[in-house]
Amino acid sequence: MEINSTPTIPSQMKAWVYEEYGNCTQALKLVSNASVPQLKDDQVLIMVVAAALNPVDSKRMLGIFKATDSSLPTVPGYDVAGVVVKIGSQVKKFKEGDEVYGHINEKPLEYPKQFGSLAEYTAVEEKLLAPKPKNLSFAEAASLPLAIETAYEGLERSGFSAGKSILVLGGAGGVGTLIIQLARHVFGASRVAATSSSGKLELLKSLGADFAIDYTKESFEDLPEKFDVVFDAVGQGDKAVKAVKEGGSVVAIIGAVTPPAFLFVVTSDGSVLEKLNPFLESGEVKPVIDPKGPFPFSQAVEAFSYLDTGRATGKVVIYPIP
Structure with a gap:
């Protein structure tokens, strides 16, 4: 009998979600029954190990970009580092088991994904991702992409x-x-x-x-x-x-x-990360994670509140997930 080593992907997952716009203490809730996102042909499904928060997440949660936002409820999170658990039919660069990182929204303010990275799984286009630098932890890698x-x-x-x-x-x-x-x-x-x-x-x-x-x-x-x-x-x-x-x-x-x-507003591009990976792997360019973090998944609201003070040094990271 053949043993299938591929992890079973559930239909529901733990995720941070907001159903209406507001600040993190009012709007953000942890749920255990969010839908695992459906995979498109050019996407990979990532089991999320770490995510980072960005000011754009807070502004989006407040509804500042609602004219061009995806529909609610929303799982926030632009930055991800994790492991590929499933690939779409057109994906050529990655396979199951690959460790990857990236900024998951090609145009951050134009219909960003409804299911972001503050969840157990997220689906991301292959072209937005790069192999995780070998010398970096998942938390360090997650701190980098958008910034x-x-x-x-x-x-x-x-x-x-x-x-x-x-x-x-x-x-x-x-x-x-x-x-x-x-x-x-x-x-x-x-x-x-x-x-x-x-x-x-x-x-x-x-x-x-x-x-x-x-x-x-x-x-x-x-x-x-x-x-x-x-x-x-x-x-x-x-x-x-x-x-x-x-x-x-x-x-x-x-x-x-x-x-x-x-x-200017950045355009997400995995090839930029690939170009910079040698500088990260040589240690010439180093991630800077705020010393108060990483924050565990259960403390996403505290992490957002801290980010919103504008006093963080480097990046505010969520790890481990879940």
Whole structure:
């Protein structure tokens, strides 16, 4: 008799769900009878081991994007790391048992998936995923996709290249910690400056910043030094444009922008993760997980509440799941 080693996939799963828009303490509930998502031909079903939270999750839960949201009830979560347990008929790159990670919504604000990563299973298009870096834990891998793709794509769009200087606003946050490292180790920056509060300046230097600016004591826009690129990860558009050199560029991911600054929203792409995997596997680029975490699956509401303070260092991660 042949023994089938494939795990049996249940029809229901544990998941965090909201049925109406609101903040995490009002809206988010843990259920044990959510439907396991149906697989499309170009998708894999992932048994989720870890997930990370992003500000976009909180904004979506509040209904800020409801005009282009998928229907409720919603399982939140954009970032995932886990194991492939089933593959669609057109999937070529992955097989059952593969360890993968990715940002599961190609266009984060345009009809993102109804069943996100804060659940035991999630279904994701193969092209949005990459093999998990061998040296990283699932929690570390889950912390990366949306933030590292945002950092990489923003640097590319700004025209950043070897020998240029950059100022990162919000250098200790989820995206900022990765902008510093990618600018330094992947793009070959000549000089990296970054802002944070007093207690996080040493972290910025350890990640590769030459110059750490305490925004509680210094106004970066009044410094005599100007930069080829300013990457604004915190929404200080009016000040950001004062710190850029003539002909330089200012890229922002949040808030109102003043020309010449431009705002962009990341597009999820597994090939970007694959391109960056060697830098992760060599240790040149490191995930930064907030020291209060990882939060266990049962504490997703506490994790969201903490993320919403805006004080997290690096990423807020949920692990293990369930």
